Amino acid sequence: MPKAQETILEIDLNALKHNVTFIKSKLKSNTKFLAVVKAFAYGSDALEIAKFLKNINVDYFAVAYTDEGVALRDAGIETPILVLHPQPQNFKIIIERCLEPSIYSKRVLNDFIAVAEEQKQSNYPIHLKFNTGLNRLGFAETEVKSILNSLETTKAIKIKSLFSHLAASDDKNEKEFTINQIESFKRITQKVLNTLGYQPILHQSNTSGILNYPEAHFDMVRCGIGLYGFGNNIEINKSLKPIATLKTTISQIHSLKIGDSLGYNRAFIATKKTKTATLPIGHADGLNRLFGNGNGFVFVNGEKASIIGNVCMDMIMVNVTDIVCKEGDEVIVFGPKHSAENLAESINSISYELLSSVSQRVKRVFRR
Ligand SMILES: *Cc1c(COP(=O)(O)O)cnc(C)c1O
Numbered sequence: 377m378p379k380a381q382e383t384i385l386e387i388d389l390n391a392l393k394h395n396v397t398f399i400k401s402k403l404k405s406n407t408k409f410l411a412v413v414k415a416f417a418y419g420s421d422a423l424e425i426a427k428f429l430k431n432i433n434v435d436y437f438a439v440a441y442t443d444e445g446v447a448l449r450d451a452g453i454e455t456p457i458l459v460l461h462p463q464p465q466n467f468k469i470i471i472e473r474c475l476e477p478s479i480y481s482k483r484v485l486n487d488f489i490a491v492a493e494e495q496k497q498s499n500y501p502i503h504l505k506f507n508t509g510l511n512r513l514g515f516a517e518t519e520v521k522s523i524l525n526s527l528e529t530t531k532a533i534k535i536k537s538l539f540s541h542l543a544a545s546d547d548k549n550e551k552e553f554t555i556n557q558i559e560s561f562k563r564i565t566q567k568v569l570n571t572l573g574y575q576p577i578l579h580q581s582n583t584s585g586i587l588n589y590p591e592a593h594f595d596m597v598r599c600g601i602g603l604y605g606f607g608n609n610i611e612i613n614k615s616l617k618p619i620a621t622l623k624t625t626i627s628q629i630h631s632l633k634i635g636d637s638l639g640y641n642r643a644f645i646a647t648k649k650t651k652t653a654t655l656p657i658g659h660a661d662g663l664n665r666l667f668g669n670g671n672g673f674v675f676v677n678g679e680k681a682s683i684i685g686n687v688c689m690d691m692i693m694v695n696v697t698d699i700v701c702k703e704g705d706e707v708i709v710f711g712p713k714h715s716a717e718n719l720a721e722s723i724n725s726i727s728y729e730l731l732s733s734v735s736q737r738v739k740r741v742f743r744r
Pocket of ligand 1: 414460582583600601602
């Protein structure tokens, strides 16, 4: 791979394949695998990732919003796609593009039934989401009867799956809470199955659920961050490979004298002779302003260089006083050797946020 001459996000598809294989090795052979590719596949590239994954036996995709599902259909993806958080004004498009909505409340259920009937659908697949403790989206256990009553009034829809989402599957201290979520999911789904007369797919686990709670695998798992190389756990991270490397290059080097200031609002003042490198990446590329003023860092020729002064829209400046480097040298912001999780932690953030923040301005380059 040639050295970066500009800011790029390099995506390693072999690493993606490795991660899928590793996570699937934790599943029973008949457990279905849903790949979560929302938010541009966690900031990488949903279309390329989905095209690659569909060739290595992924049963389902999930996105957050309808438009993300439409983009996958436009790219020729024919795999079933679950839309986790659809809005009723998009229900017509959902049906037109064969997307499958998560239905999480009576309002949304009634709205979807109305649109499906108007569109003359029969047995249109929907996914019922139950709240078992996250208190974000989902029906309550007490609503089961009324959902089943609504279903009896229509032939337009059919329940393809029953699912729920874990709130703290990555946190060993919340084991009791998580076990309770799993138990209430079992209870709720049993109630539904008792009257339904057919067997929908059951699923509850995200990546950490897959790794920490085999009893919550049910018929299918929903894997997001694990695909991209993070397992919310130091040990697991050793077995996964981050797929994305954010690279840039040194545009210019400056030598500051004592008392010289650097960048907007003179946020950095040199207290000794300081060599700085200016890099073509800023907050508009996804580097949060909180990384400025010494909090965040990058790697220049393998050495850690802290981000000094304020993060600009298109640039940052890093301290390279003790690093041998020159203009044009490659710089790594994060990658397999310099974890995005560590960089995110420097501003109290998490891998999910840093990865999904890399903006669409940054060119994606794929490697096999
Ligand atoms: C984002 C999301 C996932 C994926 O979670 P990871 O922790 O990234 O594996 C699974 N299920 C739902 C409902 C989600 O919103």
